Structure formats: C-alpha cells, structure tokens
Amino acid sequence: MTLVAEEVHWVSAAEAVRRLGEGELKLADYVEALIERTERLARLNTYVSHDPDLIRRSLEKRPAGPLHGLPFALKDVIDTADLPTTAGTPALREWRPGRDAPIARRLLDAGGTLMGKQAPGELSFGMTGNSPAFGTVRNPYAEDRIPGGSSGGTAAGVAAGLVPAALGGDTGGSCRVPAALCGCVGFRPTHGRYNGRGVVPISSTRDTLGPLARSVADVRLIDGICAPTSADPGPADLAGLRLGVPRGHFYDDLDPDVAAVTESALSTLAARGAVLVEHDIPDVTPLNELVGFTVVLYEVGRELSAYLYRHDAPVTLREMVHQVAIPQVRESLESVLEDLVPSAAYRKALVVHRPALRAAYAGYFAEQDVSAIVVPTTPLPARPHRPAGEDRTVDLNGAEVDAFLTYIRNTDPPSNAGLPCLSIPSGLSRDGLPIGLELVGPDSSDARLLAIGEAVERALPPLPRPPL
Template sequence: MDQVRQRIASSSAAEVVAASTRAARDAADLGAFLSVADAPEPGTGPLAGVPLAVKDNLDTVDLPTTGGTPALRGSRPGRDQHAVAQLRAAGAAVIGKTNLHELALGITSNNAAFGPVRNPHDRSRSAGGSSGGSAVAVATGVVPLALGTDTGGSLRVPAAHCGVVGWRPTVGRWGTGRTVPISRTRDTAGVLATSVADVALVDALVTGEAAPAPPSGRPLRLGVPREGFYDDLHPEVAACTERALEQLAAAGVELVEVRVADAHALDAECGFPIVFAELAQDLPAYLATLPGPERGLTLADVLAQVASPDVRGALEAAASGTFTAAVHAQALATRERLRAAYAAALRPAGADPLDALVYPTVPLPAPPLGDDDTTELNGRQVPVFLTTIRNTGPGSTAGMPALSLPAGTTRAGLPVGLSLEALPGGDVALLATARRVETALGR
C-alpha cells in the first residue's frame, strides 16, 4: 500500500482512484470484475484515496450484489456489509465488485454464469476460489486491497494460487449479515493484500482492535502437523514448503512436530452437514431482507437458475431435506471435538503453547481451468475440490483464524502458499506472528 500512498502524494487521491477504476475495466480478459463503479469518490481517513475491490457476495450500498449467480443478477441491496462500511469510513474508495465461484460454493472461480477468473501467472489456470476475482485484482496491482469471504478456504486458496496474502479472521470478528451466505458457523469476510502489514491495518480498521504490537524478541514456536497436512503434496509444493521451513528454522523459529488428532476425519464427518443444513436456512433468510423483487425468491428459485454444475449439486444437497435439525446438531457436536483437537495441538499439556500451526495452504499448484471435477496430482486423478481444501477445510469448520502468505513458486512460475493458523480469538497475536514469519521468509 506504500506505493499507492506515494502515488496519492505525487498526484491526488481522485486521480489514483480513477486510474484503478480504468485498470479494473481494462482487466476484463482476466474476468476479475463483475461491475465497476462509474466515479467512485475517495473519502478521508487512514485509507484516504486507497482503491478497494469487494467480492460480489458482500453487500454494497452503490453496486449490485449478484453472488455470481443469475437469480441475483439485478439485486441491489442498497446497504454496506460491516467491513465495507468500516473501510469506506476510513477513506477507501470501492471501485468495483469482483467475480467469484458461483454463490461462493467452489474453489476454482470457473463461473459458468459470468465467466471464469483467470490466473494472472498463467491464464490457462484457475485463480482459485471462491474469492478469485479479489485475489487477481490485488495480484495484478489494480487495487492494493480486496475484500473476500472464506467458508472452507475461499480467501486462502486464491491467495496461494495468485501469490498474495489472504486473511481469514475468526468467525464473527468481521461482522455478520449483509452477505450472500453459505454457513453462519463457517462464513467470514476477510481481506487479500500484498503484505501482512496491510492486512493487519485493515483488520484493525474493521474491528477497532489495535494492530499487532511490534515483534518481540521471544522465538516463535510453530507447530508442524505432518500427518494429514503434509501428505501427498505436489513435489514442487513440498519443495517450496520445506525451503520455507528451513528459512524459518535458520531465523530462529522453533518448529515443533505436532498432531491435530483426527482433524480430517472429524471435518469429513461434520463439515458438509453443517454447510448444507445452514445453507438451506441462511440463503432464504438473506433473500427475505432484500429490498427488490429478489425478496420473493426461494431456494428453489435460485437453484433453478444456477449455471455451474458443481454449485447445482451443492444446492440440491442443501434442498434435499436430508440435513435435518438432528443431523445439524450432531454435526455441531462433532465440531466441538474438532475444536478440542486443535486446542490440544496448540496448547499441549505440559509444554509451552505454540504461536500457530504452519502448513502448505494447498497441496498442489493452481489447476488448469476446466478441471472442475478432478485434476492430476502425482500421476493420478484426484477430486479437485476436496484436494484443494484438504488443509484449509478443518480449521474453517472449527472457526479458526488463518492466513496464507507466499512461500515461493514452481519452476513454471506458479505461486505456492504457506498457511498459519491459530485458535479462535487469537487474531491479533496471529497477525503479529505472521509479520515475523513474513520477515523470516525475506518478503
């Protein structure tokens, strides 16, 4: 964001915002934006004149909120989601709404209704999702900051694939409501940026909680959950991750082998039941708050117009009646076991607590666009969705804060991400840890 501030100082906030707006329109070939503001006005405050992009499932007072789905193509909620409002109040100018995986129910951003988001490092590949457009807007320099959402990895996956920083705060920390929802238990807004410092500033502005204190001299202690999180990695992802761990160790970080007991099995047991049970309730509840004709839509109406086959399957599951109140209650009980497993790993009995877990964000680099069902990993076809969210999913279900930052690239120049994850409510401390990790990695 320093470069943006230098441009503002040398020209004017209005000129910088206008240039970003033009750049958003010019980037149409990447599919990053669904709408661009006509003449956004910069405000006053710590973000005065800073251009901001907003994922098109977060409500904005002045632009449509389509959720990337045909049924909401004309929806204008006429209100700002909490984080949007806070950043506007700090002077940011919303220049446009970004493309996403339809209804945020996927991780490729290959949106059959509005077109795919293309990876700026290789346009034949996915930008990741569901916040793909926001990640591309930051990675290409159109904006220094972009808001997104994360239910199972939707900020961190595109951050990893596009080579930027993606921040998922603790669920509820960035407000609730005024968002096209998936799951009240798992959804959160968050931000993509080019540095942890910018993420920390935005988090402080959105929450009113002080930014992290300057790094202390105490060595960091990071947990390395080899079992499950380091299995069956793409060779170049594995190599980038190990190099990053070596850099951290050389910088004095203590790396501790840990186990998050049954994390993936517990997530498989409860993650999707929570999503499908809550989606069936939360999406109609959101629709009922809209001021326009979309207020009368039902879940079936939205489903009837869904264009992406994978999203249609998810909505059909939610609408099936299979995920009853009893199923939902059992899933939430299983989630408590998952949360306890993370707590035991990060706060081990008889040992010093860990500052965070560290693991590769995604087991493989960005897959080719069109690999919507399966993709190749280590010589075989694997499910693209489940493989991509293998590492980000369990903590998302547990409601934990997490951050992905760049850890290097493959020989072909595709970015690889490294994630840090902490216990719910530990956001400020995690951001301080992330700044130290970023420095140790030489960024």
C-alpha cells in the same frame, strides 16, 4: 519521489495511505491509474461490477478518514447500495440490495474508495473461477490457470495490481486458497471478529469475511478498520518462536513442487531461529469430516432463504437454485432443497463434534507450546482451466481427485474450528506458479498471528510480480 502511472499500481496499501495523507499522491491520479490498468487487463475478468464514472463521482463526496481515499474492492457477495450483489449467480445478476453491508460501510466511512465488486465462485461454492454465466477469471501468473476460489476474482485483482487491497469471504478456504494460487496474502480472522450482516451466506457457523492484499502489513491495515480495536502485540521475533508442523493429514500426498517449496520455507524459518515442533493434531481428520459438510448443507438453504427474504430479493431460494449456472453447484443446492441432513446430525455436529475439534486444536497449542501451526495452504498449485462442468477433478500425482475437496484439504479443518488463519506466498513452482504457506493461530490470537505472519514474510524471498 513522484510515482508515474506505470508504477503506482504496485504501491502497497500502507504506503498509499501515507502518501495520500501527506499529499505526495493525488487520489484522483491514483484512481485513474487503477481504472486504466483494470481496463487494460480486462481479460483477467476479475470484476463483476466496475463503473469508472461511479468511482469518479464517489471522490467528490468521500468522507475524511484514516484511509485517506485508499482504493479497495469487495467480493461480490457483500451488499452495496450503488452496485448489484450478484453472488456470481444468474438469478441475482441485476439485483441491487439498496444498502451497504456494515463491513462495506465501515471501510467507506474510514475514507476508502470502492473500485468495484469482484467475481466470486458461484454463491461462494466455486473453486476454479469458471462460470458459464459470468466468464472465466484468469490467474495473473498464468492466464490458462485457475485463480482458486471462491474469492478468485478478489485474489486475482489484488495480485494483478488492479487494487491494493480487497475484502473477500472465507467459509472453508475461500480467501486463503486463491491467495495461495495467485501469489498474495489472504487472512481468515477468528470467526465472529468481523460483522457478517449484509453478506450472501453459506453457513453462519463457518462464514467470515477476510482481507486480501500483497503484504501482511496491508492485511493488518484492513483488519484494523474491519475489526474492533485490539491490543497491538508488537513485532514478533522468529528466534525462539515455536511453530507446530503437523505432518499427518496436512503434508500427505503433496504436489512435488508444493512439498519442495514448503520444506525450503521451513528450513529458512529454522535457520532464522524458529523452533519447529513436529507433532500431529490428534483426530483432526475424522473430527473435521464429522463437522464440515453436515453443518454447511444443513445451514446453507435456510440461511440463503432467510437472506433473500430479509432483503426483498426478486427470487425465492428454489427459483434461484434452478437458475444456477455451474452444474456441480446446482446439484449440491438441489440436494439442499430436499433437506437431506437430519436435524439430529446437525445438532450433534454443533454440540459434540465441533467442540471436540476445537478442543483438539486448543490442546495442541497448549501441549506443544506453539504460537502457530505451519502447513502448505493447498496440496497443489493452480491447475489449468477446464470448461465449467469438466473441472470437478484435478490431477494430483497422477490421480484425478476431487478439485474442491483437494484444494480445501488443509484450510477446512481450522475453518471448522473457527480459528484465525493466514496464507503467505512461500515461493514458486518450477512452472512459475505461486505456492502458499498457511499459518494457524489459537482462537482470538488474530493480532499475534498477523505479527508472526509479518516475521515469516520477512524471512521468505518475495515473489516476482506476475508477468502481465
């Protein structure tokens, strides 16, 4: 069947690769359809850099490879030779590193077509998609709602059908949170699985890149290009699959719609034969608190400064921080300039507390004999946009709570433990907003986790497309 331009933007990445390779779909036509859709939906503000003429010229010199020209996008913290790397901050608005990050080069060498660079939360700290400097990223399912962050433009662009797959970044939830809020799939691989050079950093202990797409199969396709070769574990069967359900911390104080959709998903998995093991992860909350921000606030200033120096950027760290547009991000980074985290506290977080957190997870997987942990990705769906600077809090069950800390509450602990995590759409709220289900696997179980994710995805009802 020949796809018309109105339909082609919803083709899955895997199906597009097949059709491109077999000549059923012409790359130039596919790219033009995506350019047209991006321009028509420019109000979503998902791209920072999108140059149709550059895209068209790239088709003339595209290398042959297994992606057969598949269009993809990058979060705008990943260096590229032909486009700026702004990291969503004013001081880098026009800066071009002049080289491709290894991960970008890997996708290009595999035959991918770069469609542009998508809006991040400023310096990967923003959670709401608001930026006084670059505008507001809008959620495709409800344009008055936040997309999540910090890979908000990436998730919104994938969910809106502007591109079939993209690469974001994840420090404490930055792929999974926007994937959950925008109704797509977001994957955080085991820390170190992907090459992270040439990426604007926050924390080398926690940072990783991660694919976003509209299905787990499409995430697996991109993972297969980005990661070293790993054995295919084959398909997973839900029948008899043991899944951990740690109620403590992860299921506390949920939005009623998140609670209802998550419980429905768990019931569906149990009906398909999954064995739900309800047992808490010992000490996960205090251990996570001893690791997270101690590590980030110690590393971010040093690593950003080193990145700017190595890449001959036009500003110093101090100059860049003074131009940061989002007030709460600027305040956080100004505190970093004061070097408030003692070296001893940082060393203890790395040498004592993080290993203890990793051991708590490893012990849980072993003692409960579970293949994955299942929790809501976020405690609440997408909340309405508020002006930048007024979006520090969100309403959760009648209380105003810290937006950043609340949205990453369930994604942050496995991030600090360096574990692979996958967010899959699990349903819609009563307002028609996507809700995500997070799967967490043991260390280095990426391929197995993706196989489990595909089985879970098949069991759950697919989301309707966004009303665009």
